[in-house]
Every structure is written in C-alpha cells, then in structure tokens.
Amino acid sequence: MITSPANEQVKRIRRLQERKERERTGLFFLEGIRIVAEAAERGEAFETLIVSPDRLQSDFAWKLVENLRRNGTPILEVSSLVFERLSQKEGPQGIAAVVHQRWMPLGAVSVENGKPWVALDSVADPGNLGTILRTLDAVGGAGVILLDQSTDPYDPSCVRASMGALFDLHLVRTSFEQFRDWIKRQTGVALIGTSGAAKQDYHDFPYPSRLVLLMGSERLGLQPYHLELCDEVVRIPMVGRSDSLNLAVATAVVLYEIFNQQRQKSLGVMP
16 A cells, blocks of 8 residues: 555656646546546546545445456555545545546547537636536537647546546547638538627527537637638527626537427427
C-alpha cells in the first residue's frame, strides 16, 4: 500500500488534473463508485484502478474491484491520506481510475437517421460541455465534434457533469477548416446553426433526419463565417430582459425539439 503523497505514481496521477498532461499521455482520471462502474460496464480501457481500503465501504464497489482485478486491471492500493490528495470530491468514496481516452477521427464519422451530432465551436466551459454530452445522450445523439480551441471533454469538471454520457458518445476534435471541408462532402446531411438574429423559429423548422447542430462559443456565438456554412439557421425566441441563453441550455432546447419531431414522425403525427 502506498502511504506517501510524494510517491512517483501518485504524483503522476495528480498531474492528470492538467490538460497538457492528459493530452501528452492520452489518459484521464475519474473518481467515484458510480462513474467507475459505468466506465467498466461500457468496456473503457483502464490503465490503473486506485483503491483506498479504509474508505471503500460499499460491497458493490468491492465486487467491482474484484471483477476488474480478475480481468487483469492493475490495482493501486493507497492510504486514506493519499486518496484525499488525489481526490477532487468532498467525502471521497475510496475508488478512482486512470482510463485511456477515446477519440474518433473526423473521417470516420457517419451521420445516421435520428442520431444527431453536435459541433461546438470553441466551447470554453467544461461544465457546459459535460451538460451538453449528457443531453445529447438523453436524446439518442451520436457524438460531439469539438472545433478549434474547445475545452477538454476529459477535464474532471466535464467528466462529472456528463454523468457517464462521456462513455456512450463519439468524440471528435478538429479545426473549423477541416470540419467545413468534411461537411461539404456529406450528401444528405444538414448543418443547422442558431442565432438570435435568425428569422426562422426553432420550433417551426422541420428538422431533417440526418443533421449536425452547430453551436457557437459562450462568449461570441456563431460568427458570420459559421452561419454562411449552415443550411438553415434557427432562433430561440425570448421575451424577457435576457437576450441570450447559457450554451448548454440553448443546445438542450434545440436538441429536444429535434428529438420530439423525430418521435412525432415515428408515430405518424406529422409528415
């Protein structure tokens, strides 16, 4: 059992709090019984499982540890003090993992009927990104394409906010220029943007079955060169004093409109 926070393995894991280290290693850190169990259930590739026996009180969690041990996952046992130094939660549960990241190349993306993708330009807040992932998973979406200087989906705040949706969606990162070239080659796939200046109400637009929803950054929204690429731009009406919505909220509003229209089509309620 490791009892010193100065241990090299412990220091290596702590460095995963930094984006540059996550990008260098292709690893990320996740913590807590529920999310470790979900990662294991979905077949994520564990590099190391970290366990603090003094803190781990759940029989379910101990069964999870034993299953992963039998499957060949390296187990790192640490003292309660060391686990506290690794933890980013109040009341640490005594289980965490270092897991390999998963990325899909843009060229492998296939937009299927009823499974929308979301493209995000320079999303800055990892909490917003995690919430968008969670919403996209809820409506049966396929994945997220992160453009240019977008935040890291493997940031601990994003991992927590996604509530496990991170493991069910495809993740792509690319430049806007590469995305522009790719979307132009897609036959029968609509690119839908949002803007407060658009004439088309988001609720009245008939969304195609195969689409990518393009959303702008929290600070700037979609810029003219983004809007020019879109097949349609929709507006979310607002009648109060606020002139904009949080990015994750705005994305959820449009995604659920798309989802509801698809449900109505499947029931024959609308053409």
